[in-house]
Amino acid sequence: MSAGYTAVGWNRQKKLYDWFIFGFCVLYLISFILVTACINPDYTFETVLIRSTSTLAVLLLHVILSIGPLARMNKKFLPLLYNRRHLGVTMFCIAAVHGVFSIIQFHALGHVNPFVSLFTSNTNFFSLSGFPFQSLGFFALIIFFLMAVTSHDFWLHNLSPKVWKTLHMFVYLAYCLIVMHVMLGVIQYETHPVFVLLIAAGSLWLISLHLIVGRREIKKDNEKFGLANEGFVAVCDAGEFEEGRAKIFCIDEERIAVYKHENKLYAIHNVCKHQGGPLGEGKIIDGCITCPWHGYQYLPNNGQSPPPFTEKVSTYDVRVEDMKVWVNPKPFAEGTERPGAVIN
Amino acid sequence: MVVAVKIALILGSVYLVMGMIFAIFFLSRGIEKMDTAAHGSGFGFRMIILPGTIALWPVLLKKWMNIKKIRHDKTAS
Numbered sequence: 001m002s003a004g005y006t007a008v009g010w011n012r013q014k015k016l017y018d019w020f021i022f023g024f025c026v027l028y029l030i031s032f033i034l035v036t037a038c039i040n041p042d043y044t045f046e047t048v049l050i051r052s053t054s055t056l057a058v059l060l061l062h063v064i065l066s067i068g069p070l071a072r073m074n075k076k077f078l079p080l081l082y083n084r085r086h087l088g089v090t091m092f093c094i095a096a097v098h099g100v101f102s103i104i105q106f107h108a109l110g111h112v113n114p115f116v117s118l119f120t121s122n123t124n125f126f127s128l129s130g131f132p133f134q135s136l137g138f139f140a141l142i143i144f145f146l147m148a149v150t151s152h153d154f155w156l157h158n159l160s161p162k163v164w165k166t167l168h169m170f171v172y173l174a175y176c177l178i179v180m181h182v183m184l185g186v187i188q189y190e191t192h193p194v195f196v197l198l199i200a201a202g203s204l205w206l207i208s209l210h211l212i213v214g215r216r217e218i219k220k221d222n223e224k225f226g227l228a229n230e231g232f233v234a235v236c237d238a239g240e241f242e243e244g245r246a247k248i249f250c251i252d253e254e255r256i257a258v259y260k261h262e263n264k265l266y267a268i269h270n271v272c273k274h275q276g277g278p279l280g281e282g283k284i285i286d287g288c289i290t291c292p293w294h295g296y297q298y299l300p301n302n303g304q305s306p307p308p309f310t311e312k313v314s315t316y317d318v319r320v321e322d323m324k325v326w327v328n329p330k331p332f333a334e335g336t337e338r339p340g341a342v343i344n
Numbered sequence: 345m346v347v348a349v350k351i352a353l354i355l356g357s358v359y360l361v362m363g364m365i366f367a368i369f370f371l372s373r374g375i376e377k378m379d380t381a382a383h384g385s386g387f388g389f390r391m392i393i394l395p396g397t398i399a400l401w402p403v404l405l406k407k408w409m410n411i412k413k414i415r416h417d418k419t420a421s
Contacts, residue, residue: 113353123345152389
């Protein structure tokens with residue numbers, strides 16, 4: 001969270017995270033090159049580099065796409081989410097090395113422009129075994145490029161969170177292109193089924209994770225609240241709250257986070273202004289509701305970020321009567337002060 | 345097919361060159377007028393958003409022009 005832009009807001013956790021990513025990537029590439037040198041000593045360095053970077057990029061892409069649902073299932077994965085964009089940029093850089101070396105190796109050694117060669121050297125679009133799979137990888141790389149170059153908060157602010165999120169959801173299209181790129185490429189160049197099995201297992205893992213989390217979210221959103229009185233809806237017992245933590249309720253298709261702070265209950269809109277993170281899954285740090293995704297903070301009594309920050313979310317009225325918690329789903333304007341409900 | 349790809353390449357190259365020219369003006373002058381949070385931002389930040397500026401220059405140009413227009417209207421009224 002920052003009032004002005006910096007290149008990277010380094011802190012200890014980010015440094016550790018990046019060093020770990022760097023170390024893992026280097027170790028992977030070295031191991032891949034050494035193992036290939038032992039198993040297939042006739043492979044050229046370019047071929048080994050193309051293969052090692054492709055497998056590493058695909059592995060990182062699976063990790064990246066797993067972090068979101070895993071963090072929803074278990075809060076222990078939240079530290080991975082906090083700095084996911086660095087992992088994404090790393091993945092793009094590795095994929096770019098793969099793409100550049102592939103174009104050099106397969107398309108830059110003739111008289112034709114490499115990009116013209118990429119799209120015209122093979123036009124078997126209706127053949128499964130001869131499909132020009134490299135073009136699929138090229139389009140996926142374009143999507144990864146756009147995601148990587150817009151990963152800074154400057155773009156989130158200037159493209160608007162909605163447009164930014166939509167752009168970054170194209171990662172799923174890129175993933176499909178990559179799966180096709182690998183599958184069709186393997187059909188043409190490999191006899192061993194190991195890569196097909198690995199990518200199939202990876203896809204199955206991701207689809208299962210997303211389905212499990214999606215089902216949980218739908219179940220939570222469809223929870224019915226029976227009692228209603230003067231616009232207030234009875235949601236739960238006051239004793240169910242943990243100090244500094246929240247419970248999320250979906251009322252009238254709107255998710256509301258109800259926080260317990262210093263023996264009072266406060267309700268704010270559940271969606272963080274930064275990247276739409278679930279505020280109700282965070283906790284209160286230094287008196288502020290803190291988004292679990294990237295640490296954006298809001299005051300519980302008015303939904304405003306503490307000065308000099310300017311983000312605001314809607315607030316709601318809460319009542320506690322006979323230890324029963326009542327929430328009015330009608331939102332107040334973003335940043336409106338609400339007194340909070342004392343738990344007797 | 346070859347002609348279509350060649351035309352697409354030329355159009356893409358022209359788009360990127362225009363993006364590079366735009367980026368020079370935008371990162372040196374426009375950015376601070378368009379986004380107050382960019383006031384006093386350093387060279388590192390500008391280098392990080394440079395590729396995106398080149399790739400998405402029409403979006404930024406539109407936003408920059410809108411802000412100029414709003415300021416002009418305010419001054420006129």
